[in-house]
Every structure is written in structure tokens, then in C-alpha cells.
Amino acid sequence: MLTKTMAGALAVAGIFAMTAAGPVAAQGASAPAKQDCPSGYACFWEGPHYLGRVVRIQRAGVTTFVPKVASWDNSRTTDMRVYAGFHQDGPSRCVQPGESSAGVEGFKAGSVRIYPSASVC
Template sequence: MRMTRKLTAMAGGIALTGGLLAGSAGAAGAAPATPKAPSDCPSGYFCVWAGQNYTGHRQQVAGTNKDLTRYSVFQNFKSWYNHGAKCDFEWYSEKNHGGSHGVIPRGHKESDDVSHYIKSNKWVNCR
């Protein structure tokens, strides 16, 4: 819930951007290796890491998703990066694009010590 509050507050002050899942909508599995930097997130994706400073398991999306709850890292992460190629990333606190939401701008990355979650997403403001 804290991410919901935090990202809602951020959305009120700035626009946020995101990336899409390659191929069909959905999420890629957790990456087994510990990434060295947010740039390890493939271009066109929104990536989350379980740990601070882009460490631990990584999961990524590159499409619109109505339900991200089956992907464990999206339910408990501390770092994120929108490496979207053309779009901003719109996140939702509930499945089926419900609840509170915010937009993470393309290129935005952040890490903190708070556990966050996202239950669904869309790509917006494509250019």
C-alpha cells in the first residue's frame, strides 16, 4: 500500500513513464542473476527488482496487463526503472486497471527501502 500512496503523491507532482512487455501482454519471469545497474533492464520494458539499488530478482513487463499478482516481484519490490522505448508506464493498485494509479515517465528510475507493489498496468503517452 505504501507504493500506492507514494506513487499517487508522485503522480500528482510529476508525470511518470513506463515500458511494454515484448510479444503478447504479460510479464517475464524473474531474472536469476543479480543485475548490476538499472540499465540491465531491456529497452522497451518496465522492470522491478526485489532489493534496493537494483539487486535481487528482476521481473519486467512490456505490454498492458490486467493482473500482475501472479508475479512475485511485482508484489514486493524496492527498485524500478521505466526503460520504455516510446511510452510512459501507468500502474494501478488493483487488478483490471482499478484502484489508485500513477504514471512513471519513460527513463525514470528509483530505489528505496520501502516495499512496493503493482497489480495491473497500461502504457500511455506514447510518442
């Protein structure tokens, strides 16, 4: 359930991420570096080169980003697939464990599916 405090934090953060289990809070207003993605997490930045607000997701599942995210890092041990569309539609890219994208190629993700177990891609 989205509490008033969480809703305020998400609105201030600028990125709204929603999973099936509920909202995922964006972190901080500074420009975090790629190394700020802890092991076991999938991290997504609103700007290219890992700049802007960051969303860190630990659980497997589907997440939608508004606005879209431009760079990401998969520090999990499972694959994830990023989609251009908000509903797991449009062009997509598989991101294996340890892979990342600085967003220089212009692809922006509107949603992601993080797989719960072994390699899928």
C-alpha cells in the first residue's frame, strides 16, 4: 500500500517505479555513480552515464518506470530484460548478470522484467 510519506518521497524523487508488490522508492537527488549499485540489485538511472536519480530493485518481477530510464546496471545473479514500452512491449534488450548500459546508444527503458532464477537470455 502506498503511504502518504512514500507518495511524497516518490513525487520528490522524480522517478516513479511500480512493481507488482508495490512502489519502489527512488534514491537521492545527487548524481550517483555506477559503483553505487550494490551486489544483488538491479539499478536504473534516469539519465545516461549513470547520472540523475537512481532506483535500486532487489526483488524479481516487473517494474514500470515513469519517466523512462536511460542507464542501468545488473548486479544481480539473474538475467533481466528491459523494454522500451511501459507494458513490457516494444524493442527489448536482455541484460545478463554483470552487464550494464551507460545509455549512450539512446535506448530508454519504460519497463523491466527481472527474472527470479537462472539465466533466461
